[in-house]
Amino acid sequence: MLPMQQHRGLLQGQRLPVGKGLLPPSQQRRWSRKAQGVDVQAVQAPQAPEVSQSVAATPVMNIDADINKTVLSIILGGGAGTRLYPLTKKRAKPAVPLGANYRLIDIPVSNCLNSNINKMYCLTQFNSASLNRHLSQAYLSSVGGIHSQGFVEVLAASQSNVNKNWFQGTADAVRQYMWLFEEAVRDGVEDFLILSGDHLYRMDYRDFVRKHKESQAAITIAALPCAEKEATGFGLMKIDGNGVVTDFAEKPKGDALKSMQVDTSVLGVDKETASKRPYIASMGIYVMQAKALKELLLNTFPNANDFGNEVIPGARDIGMKVQAYAFQGYWEDIGTVEAFYNSNLALADPATAQFSFYDRDAPIYTMSRFLPPSKLMDAEVVKSIVGDGCVIKPGTSIKNSIVGIRSLIGADCTIEDSMIMGADYYETLEECEYVPGCMPMGVGDGSIVRRAIIDKNSRVGGKCQIVNKEGVKEANQEGKGWVIKDGIVVIVKDSYIPPGTVI
Known part of the structure; x- marks a missing residue:
């Protein structure tokens, strides 16, 4: 197995659990202590006459010990993400940045790892490159092992001799990869945990699976x-x-x-x-239940596309x-720009925050970027979260905002009620020369940003005002690098906003 990666939380470094048991002994005293050491009878769910089968009784099972062998997680990456557009213009919905250092996909993956579930597939069909890169760099070398056989993989929509269509819905996406999931069943998987890639929550799935087993559902x-x-x-x-x-x-x-x-x-x-x-x-x-899912998707409802409304x-x-x-x-379902904006800003205020990344017993993992600490040079920061590797210059005021990794914010700026996503890389002077005026990524000197989202790698010139001056609810100026949704100004990823621009 490759050397273990170190994964960072906002409060302190967190190591991604590895090995046969997945969780190290120090983390066995978990936030859901009732999930420890409880034996339940593993039983087959009663099925309708069409799907009933004669099966041998299974032995007593310990959920905590066996869940990483008997449960496989399927994370549904969603469709085109039109309600989150333009944040989904160049990335899949689960790859949208969250809380300065993270991405949405880190939430279900971390919940699985903290629940001792280490077999995960993420199904998506739109802009999967960044999602695939993030998952492979964040988890690939640490989840699997010679004993645990864990993995986190992206399954993108693809044509086959049997099916030449894109995913038509949640159920259809799972159906198209049922041949792969059947291989997992042959290896001992009994139940599928089906999750969404755009929810914000912390949950111990062991309690969930235990209830499923106990109720014989x-x-x-x-x-x-x-x-x-x-x-x-x-x-x-x-x-x-x-x-x-x-x-x-x-x-x-x-x-x-x-x-x-x-x-x-x-x-x-x-x-x-x-x-x-x-x-x-x-x-x-x-x-x-694996057998019930196969029967429903392939035989009983072969044309159903959605789990919630049909299957x-x-x-x-x-x-x-x-x-x-x-x-x-x-x-929280982070399905719209407004919900995404509100959920992120709520993280910054301890008085109102209902979710926190600061939980040593159930950390949220992400990619190890090994960035330097952020540098704040005589700047005022109030009720805000600042990610790794940022530089904030003198005279700048940041209030009730999220500042993402590698952000460069110039001098004498005002950032209020906003999310600055940062950058994917540090830019060299040679790279900057290809941009008009060699304007660097980030926010230029003297600019004002209020109630806005500035996506990654954007260049906002000096003395700009990103404030929704006209107070409109909706506007589409994507050709100029920005849109307004739900009254929130969104600067599109990789955009160039000339100095002195007023929005």
Whole structure:
């Protein structure tokens, strides 16, 4: 095995766990201590008559010891990412930068590693180059080993003799690679953990898988208890007294919404929370029994494209057991520019932050870049996060903002309520000569940036004002290097904004 990479967190260096057990002994006292040392009976989920089979009883299984052998994670990278455009113009949605040092894909991958799951595929079909590069450089040499046989790989849409179409949806993406997943089943995988690549949360999947096993379900859905105000924006589920899903409704309103109220305490939610949050929303995260998934995608619903709207409701209709699992932590779907912007800025304010990268027992891993410490030269920084390798010159004020890796911010700048993503590389003087006026990547002297996102490798000249001066909600000036979405100015990656520009 290649030498172990060191992965950095914002607070302190974190090493990516390696080896047969994946997690070192020092990290066995985990944030979900109840997940330790619990034996459950591994059982086959009861299936509809069409898929029932006679199977031999399996031995008692220890979730923590065996999960890296019996569970394979499939991370759905999403489609073209149109709601996140232009952040997805040159990259897949899971490769979008997050929190100064990270990318969105680091969240599900880290959750898997912290849950002792080390077999991961990420399915995508748009702009997969940067995602592939990040995963290979961040995890490839550290996850797998002679004993653990772990991996993190990108599976991009491709033509074959059987199927010449692109992915048509979440279910179709998994179906097109079912031949590969069947190989994993032959090697001992019993369940597939299906995740999304654009969610922000911290979750111990061992509890999730344990509930799936204990309930003998064909499919288990992660559910988020929510209040009526939030419920209208989600796909909701109705459950019986045992937590078995009996009905689905997509973004219901009025009487249809009222009819979806349930007693969430049956899922382990405390009584006070259950009374305030009587609805359960699907998080788009599932554990599926391998045999049931194969039967559903290849035989029962061979033309279904989506898990949430077609396959899972159909599985319930034919008699498969669909179970709900309550997740009570912070979770955010980062599907739009506004949600992405708000989630990032919330990280910078300790008073309002609901998610933190500072957790020694469940760290978020990323690529080891070995960058120098950031240099702040007589600058004011308030309620902000500054990534590695940045240079911030004198007289600059940064408030409530995220400053990404390798950012260069000139003198006397004002950065407020903004996200500066930084740069992919340090530029030499020779490289800079190819740019008009040799304007370096970053923000030039005397510029003002408010309520904006400046994507990577962008060049904002001196004395610019990126402030949405007209206060518009939507504008498309991509030819000039910028757009406005949800009132937020987004400077497109690799753009050149001339000195003195006012937006």
